[in-house]
Amino acid sequence: MQRLQTEDLRNMEKLFRLRLINSLSGFKSANLVGTVDNKGNENLAIVSSVVHLGSNPALMGFVMRPAVVPRNTYQNILDTGFYTFNHIHIDFYKKAHQTSARYPIDISEFEQVGLAAEYLDGFPAPFVKESSIRMGLKFREKLDIQSNGTILMIGEIVELFIPKSCLSADGYLDIEKAGSLTVSGLDAYHSTNRIARLSYAKPEMEVTEIQV
Amino acid sequence: MQRLQTEDLRNMEKLFRLRLINSLSGFKSANLVGTVDNKGNENLAIVSSVVHLGSNPALMGFVMRPAVVPRNTYQNILDTGFYTFNHIHIDFYKKAHQTSARYPIDISEFEQVGLAAEYLDGFPAPFVKESSIRMGLKFREKLDIQSNGTILMIGEIVELFIPKSCLSADGYLDIEKAGSLTVSGLDAYHSTNRIARLSYAKPEMEVTEIQV
Numbered sequence: 229m230q231r232l233q234t235e236d237l238r239n240m241e242k243l244f245r246l247r248l249i250n251s252l253s254g255f256k257s258a259n260l261v262g263t264v265d266n267k268g269n270e271n272l273a274i275v276s277s278v279v280h281l282g283s284n285p286a287l288m289g290f291v292m293r294p295a296v297v298p299r300n301t302y303q304n305i306l307d308t309g310f311y312t313f314n315h316i317h318i319d320f321y322k323k324a325h326q327t328s329a330r331y332p333i334d335i336s337e338f339e340q341v342g343l344a345a346e347y348l349d350g351f352p353a354p355f356v357k358e359s360s361i362r363m364g365l366k367f368r369e370k371l372d373i374q375s376n377g378t379i380l381m382i383g384e385i386v387e388l389f390i391p392k393s394c395l396s397a398d399g400y401l402d403i404e405k406a407g408s409l410t411v412s413g414l415d416a417y418h419s420t421n422r423i424a425r426l427s428y429a430k431p432e433m434e435v436t437e438i439q440v
Numbered sequence: 441m442q443r444l445q446t447e448d449l450r451n452m453e454k455l456f457r458l459r460l461i462n463s464l465s466g467f468k469s470a471n472l473v474g475t476v477d478n479k480g481n482e483n484l485a486i487v488s489s490v491v492h493l494g495s496n497p498a499l500m501g502f503v504m505r506p507a508v509v510p511r512n513t514y515q516n517i518l519d520t521g522f523y524t525f526n527h528i529h530i531d532f533y534k535k536a537h538q539t540s541a542r543y544p545i546d547i548s549e550f551e552q553v554g555l556a557a558e559y560l561d562g563f564p565a566p567f568v569k570e571s572s573i574r575m576g577l578k579f580r581e582k583l584d585i586q587s588n589g590t591i592l593m594i595g596e597i598v599e600l601f602i603p604k605s606c607l608s609a610d611g612y613l614d615i616e617k618a619g620s621l622t623v624s625g626l627d628a629y630h631s632t633n634r635i636a637r638l639s640y641a642k643p644e645m646e647v648t649e650i651q652v
Binding site: 229230231232233234236237238240241242243244245246247248249250251252253254255256257258259276277278279280281282283284285286287288289291293313315318321322325326327328329330331340348349360361363368369371373374375376378380382384385386387388389390391392395396398399400401403404408409410412413414415416417418419420421422423424425426427428429430431433435438440 | 441442443444445446448449450452453454455456457458459460461462463464465466467468469470471488489490491492493494495496497498499500501503505525527530533534537538539540541542543552560561572573575580581583585586587588590592594596597598599600601602603604607608610611612613614615616620621622624625626627628629630631632633634635636637638639640641642643645647650652
């Protein structure tokens with residue numbers, strides 16, 4: 229077992245620290261954020277920080293650092309009020325990763341990496357055609373994180389497209405069956421094997437496994 | 441493909457919606473939060489919302505909803521200023537899940553579920569002995585999410601315990617090798633299979649795989 233403290237972390241080589249600290253939260257969600265600017269220029273960006281905030285209303289958050297690197301995604305969301313989340317699957321994870329390259333502002337990552345932008349039912353932001361779990365979000369709120377200048381972007385799911393075959397009778401969505409991936413650290417992609425679903429826990433009661 | 445919109449989500453049966461919306465962000469991190477109150481009563485709670493916020497300082501966030509359900513964890517963090525994150529592994533995931541049962545305030549979830557509280561090098565909050573990736577955090581900031589009354593709790597990693605055998609030469613921590621699990625939805629636990637680590641993406645350049 230290796231022990232590291234504040235000073236060890238602060239004195240670490242920058243990229244080493246970046247890779248290590250990014251590995252510590254645990255496995256992360258893997259999504260592509262689709263946006264468009266007021267002139268119709270499309271943008272697509274990979275994010276691993278999407279987090280569930282609440283179910284009613286259906287709220288999702290994700291973290292941006294626009295002060296450090298100017299981001300089209302950030303400005304597009306503020307300008308248009310809409311964006312999409314699209315799960316990343318094994319058949320296009322390299323293309324998804326490639327969206328993190330720094331393309332000029334008027335260049336569409338969709339075109340550069342070879343993913344198709346799709347507009348569904350009049351929703352103003354582009355979805356990723358290749359993704360089978362897709363959400364259209366309306367921007368709700370942004371929170372400034374004083375400790376390091378990052379921003380938590382919060383939106384409400386107003387459109388949802390999912391495969392019927394992955395939706396269980398009780399509402400659980402089998403994202404493993406849909407082929408969604410998970411990320412560790414800065415750059416590692418993983419598929420998953422479900423061990424079990426567990427019943428709602430109560431004191432003095434053994435949890436049981438739920439059939440999907 | 442099934443399409444759902446705001447009204448469909450709002451009119452859904454409550455538990456069905458809870459399971460569905462909790463599945464949508466993608467795969468989640470699986471951690472146990474260890475705290476203690478000013479009288480020495482220990483508390484342990486499973487969370488799937490831990491998210492990386494920054495590397496220097498090393499900041500992690502997680503989401504709580506103390507307005508809906510009073511949480512010992514929340515009050516303990518505010519009272520003592522310290523807490524721990526402990527990765528969940530396959531050999532104790534059922535015990536980890538059981539910590540979500542609503543035990544009385546003076547009951548230790550450590551004792552109830554059969555996990556060992558360990559105090560390391562004078563850090564004031566208890567670690568989970570069975571976990572091989574453990575962080576000691578100092579509370580930094582909390583952000584109120586206006587949209588639904590949840591709170592983003594932000595802390596800095598000031599102590600870190602990791603297995604040397606899982607740390608790559610470039611800083612990547614192999615949390616899959618450490619046996620860390622990932623969560624989907626409210627109640628599903630998954631192990632992982634790494635597909636690849638990918639190189640830093642640049643325009644006009646094909647990404648390559650990085651050997652761990």
